[in-house]
Amino acid sequence: MTIFLASLGFGLVTASVLAIAAVGFTLQFGVTDVLNLAYGAVMIAAAFIAYVVNQAGLSIWVGLVAAGAAGALGSVLLNAGVYTPFQRRGASPITMVIVSLGMTLIIEFGTQAIAGGTSVSYSMGQGPTVSAGGLVLSAVQFVVIGLSVLVMAGTHVLLRYTRLGKAMRATAANRNLARNCGIRTARVITLTWAITGALCGLAGVVFAMDAGSFDATSTDLFLIMILAAAFLGGPGQAYGAMLGALIIGLATEISAAYITPSYKYVIAFVALLAMLGMRPSGLLGERTG
């Protein structure tokens, strides 16, 4: 029971970090139709922006805000400077995937060239630790979980109760129809890049805080977990991504507690494949056929 509680706590932290990243990723994909594999690279670049702010003597929480802003700006520029021109020329979805892979390498190795290849850590305390049963969480981890809940609630409010959110949903469902209904889809898409970019930046810092130490390539494996969470929930489905993140986060940590930790990703992805085998469109995705 102690081991289970401990791994449940770890799983919640992992799921929280993953949820922030996966919701941003899946919203971005759903509204813009770009499977942006450079998402992980933007995350880590934003984490380094926060590191620079932190090294300048400011709190990491200031760095978090700076990283969110940098993620938003970077993502808007990435779309305007790279993806939109390709889309305008009629690039196919697979071409866009290759383009985003190229951008991943450019951003990741660009970050590495500037920041160096060695790992770095934020100057921050973990705060007091709370233990209950086998569950052990630090104050920072509680903040990460809280931040994730806040992001999920914010996303829910945005999509359900705001004009922008409704426009985003309409654009995601059918861009041409939305445009014919008077929605300025180009503007919606730009705002989507900004919002999801901010989430990406936020996720980068939270990821780095959770990992404790990070380098320019740290999100390589994490990107695959983001993809897994997003597609498990149903591509483009924000609520699905939340659910997917929770399942993947808990599955990796709980399986690690009972089997050797080396297999924790294997177990998570076997579960993912099994679930996609039964529901190819994801848990909350639209049924086809």
Add this chain to the structure above:
Amino acid sequence: MKFPVLLLAAAVVAGAGLTACSTSSSTTGTTTPGAAASGAPNGSALVIADVAPFSGPDAALGPTYLASCYGATSAINAAGGVLGHPLTCKSVDTRGDPADAVPAVNQMFASTSGLSLVIGCTSDEAASVVPVINAHKMAMFCMTGQSEFDNVHYPYFYRLVPPDLEESYAMVAIAQQLHYKRIALAFGNDIGSQTFIQPAISALAKAGMTLATNQTLDLHATTFRTEATAIIASHPDAIMTEALGSADPTLFQEIKQLNGGKMIPVIGTSAAISPAFFKSAAAAVGATEFTANFHADNLVTETSGPAYQAFSTALLSQQGKVPGASGDFTTYLSAPGGVHLYDGINLAALAMIKAKSTDPSVYGPDIIAIGNSAPGAKVCYSFAACAAALKSGSASRYEGPGGPTSFDSFHDSTGIFQVDTYSPSGQVNVVGNLAASQLRALSG
């Protein structure tokens, strides 16, 4: 919103392949095109290639070796160079992965004029690149302790570091000195780290200690909470570890969190003696907490005397000039790669002068001649002094900050070990020595 499953699969596979497919290299200094190793035109630069990880989990190793290269070549160039040639350094990034290392080395041979020596070749990539470099008839000083090089003869391979199994024994000997009884192992899943495990397990048994748990750390994972929990649950007195990059600092932080705010004592390998490692670990758990709980084995190096004076002057003159070097630069004075590759470069440069050739197949035997030398040969402690002695025709023996060398028939010259700690400011302290008899007692 529908997306073909095939596209998803392609994306995931492509994403997963990112790490494996990326290679990069960069050049420091200037090289003169057209200069061949065997017959380099007068005045053209001779290139020393640092083939090592500059990115990935072991990224701290490349800059450590590059610092020694910059230091050695600056001193050699200040003394007039080698046979009228200045020396420059080039970095070749292997990413610590054999799959990236082989193409990087092939590219190095295809694109580097005046290449005269290779340094680096760590355990991460040595098994795959040493045969390639040897096939190109290029001399190399490698920082690998892999035992497969103990008994296989590569004519162009030289090594100034002991086999990894001896380093495993050294870690166990440190645990003995500190009176630890239960030991947890936590090594990275890279080749270079995994090689320590079996010798460590057998040495622990020989020493009468208990193996509390053996955890393998995936260097690409972002948390090790489960591994940390398992280690804490096994109640070890100390953890022996080598998981470079962000892995060890993350593990230390998570152990501290899950262990009521206390670190468990750690015994690291000599690879942990680097400014980058100290910076990451100290940031993860706090410098005071880290230094109070950390010991590492390290090869014995001199900390005073004429050889050390020449070495420290040369190395410290390059502070702020070495790409990728971060943290307290003086740590490189104790880093095994920093010291022994400095010696390796000096030995090779002196061999070139003695052989009157920059061709490795010609000057190679003279590395042994200068390193071992004949009885009665005059000992010299710097490139400048040894080069002057060679030019005057007297028999000389180079003895650098890594101590005297004694190459065997496989070109291995292994040193003895000391015990290092850090001070909270990041300086390295030598707190003990390990006698050869102690290591022999732990060997299989």
